[in-house]
Amino acid sequence: MSEQHKPVIGISIGDMNGIGPEVILKAVGGNRLNRICTPVIYGSGKIINRYRQMLELKDWQFFTIQKIDQINHKQVNVINCMNDQNLELQPGKVTPEAGKLAFESLKRAVADLKAGKLDALVTAPINKHNIQSDEFKFPGHTEYLASEFEVEDVLMFMVSDTLKIGVATGHVPIEQVKQKINKELIIKKIEQIHTSLKRDFGVQRPRIAVLGLNPHAGENGLLGNEEKEIIQPALTELKKKGTLVFGPFPADGFFGTAAWKQYNAVLAMYHDQGLMPFKMLAFENGVNFTAALPKVRTSPDHGTAYDIAGKNEADESSMIHAIYTAVDVAKNRAELSELEANSLKKKNIVLKEASMED
Structure with missing residues (x-):
């Protein structure tokens, strides 16, 4: 060169x-x-x-x-x-x-x-x-x-050769996360991940996994309704547009069973939900990339x-x-x-x- x-x-x-x-x-x-x-x-x-x-x-x-x-x-x-x-x-x-x-x-x-x-x-x-x-x-x-x-809005995207995790809410106190999560935000973040995977990392048909906000992804409403009322409707809307998006998944089982390996990227709902597993799995070669x-x-x-x-x-x-x-x-x-x-x-x-x- x-x-x-x-x-x-x-x-x-x-x-x-x-x-x-x-x-x-x-x-x-x-x-x-x-x-x-x-x-x-x-x-x-x-x-x-x-x-x-x-x-x-x-x-x-x-x-x-x-x-x-x-x-x-x-x-x-x-x-x-x-x-x-x-x-x-x-x-x-x-x-x-x-x-x-x-x-x-x-x-x-x-x-x-x-x-x-x-x-x-x-x-x-x-x-x-x-x-x-x-x-x-x-x-x-x-x-x-x-x-x-x-x-107006960028994406904190933690990336490595094997694992890529974006967060719906970044440097936000945990008590404010629930207030900030809404259907429009979920759709925007998934679209940002989708665009970045194609434009920045050359992934032609991105497969994106989405984590739930609550333990056990809400347990069908028993532990919270955000999955049923906010996250799932957002995913349904994106699927109708042809986006390959899956979830919402319980975060513990998703990483515990290595299910993340089946996807090109993951959207976590808040900072530590995404960065904790990322730093455990990719700390030495992990990179913080500002998408969008x-x-x-x-x-x-x-x-x-x-x-x-x-x-x-x-x-x-x-x-x-x-x-x-x-x-x-x-x-x-x-x-x-x-x-x-x-x-x-x-x-x-x-x-x-x-x-x-x-």
């Missing part, structure tokens, strides 16, 4: 005192990913260099730039997003400076993503408390990105892990898979766009020829 055709992948540094910088460097160290993409780390050359020394990656070099237009496609690039003099690295500590850098790096990366200068964005873990400011008042990355791209965004964004499926930050103990597997997934989805979308453009071009030619014959 020629240099100019390699996807340019932005990577926001996340909380510099967590394991984000460590897993980033372990993932891109030695320029191992330069064959398939051009990585651009948004953060701080000073902080990246400190971690490079701590991890003893002394033979690995990076290219420091001030803006995306200066990238070197043969190296890993680092964009300084703050004045390095104001940054003091304290692995394992929650500091205001770390929150400030996390936001500045995210803001710069999103601006370049919106401008079309990045093919995808990979976000390292943030601390949802120290990043809060007048500019960032969101529960997490997903909500911030939805706001920046002016998308106009641009590609992925993230490793772990947090800041302050307890092991700076100790050279963090596993970079999820970060590597997040980068690979970003590259694959960006390529799939580009290929689909090209196919659609060629199809439209051929259609216009046929219509033009037909009109000339008339």
Whole structure:
């Protein structure tokens, strides 16, 4: 693949005192990913260099730039997003400076993503408390990105090669889940999963399983009516449109019997119902993918892990898979766009020829 055709992948540094910088460097160290993409780390050359020394990656070099237009496609690039003099690295500590850098790096990366200068964005873990400011008042990355791209509703889609789980309600207190579940929401989330499987992952005829909200999927109304009154009617409506959707299934039996292996994706009703089994079954290679965004964004499926930050103990597997997934989805979308453009071009030619014959 020629240099100019390699996807340019932005990577926001996340909380510099967590394991984000460590897993980033372990993932891109030695320029191992330069064959398939051009990585651009948004953060701080000073902080990246400190971690490079701590991890003893002394033979690995990076290219420091001030803006995306200066990238070197043969190296890993680092964009300084703050004045390095104001940054003091304290692995394992929650500091205001770390929150400030996390936001500045995210803001710069999103601006370049919106401008079309990045093919995808990979976000390292943030601390949802120290990043809060007048500019960032969101529960997490997903909500911030939805706001920046002016998308009313996106999907938190946890993906791996073998298991993909979307959630109907994301970062929502458990007491509010029941209030937010409705037929329209279920239909929208299933349609988002269906579209993403086809557009982003190349699944031609997606089979989607849906979990119930209540224990035993409501036990025919004995343990709750949401399955009968909300979820099942939504599935019935989608089936009439030809969507291959199944359920609602009791979550415990569904995962306990490995029934999930029969489907391309699963819709869970709330955060922990979906993420708990996902992290048990796919933690090392799991990726958080934000579906229904106009641009590609992925993230490793772990947090800041302050307890092991700076100790050279963090596993970079999820970060590597997040980068690979970003590259694959960006390529799939580009290929689909090209196919659609060629199809439209051929259609216009046929219509033009037909009109000339008339």
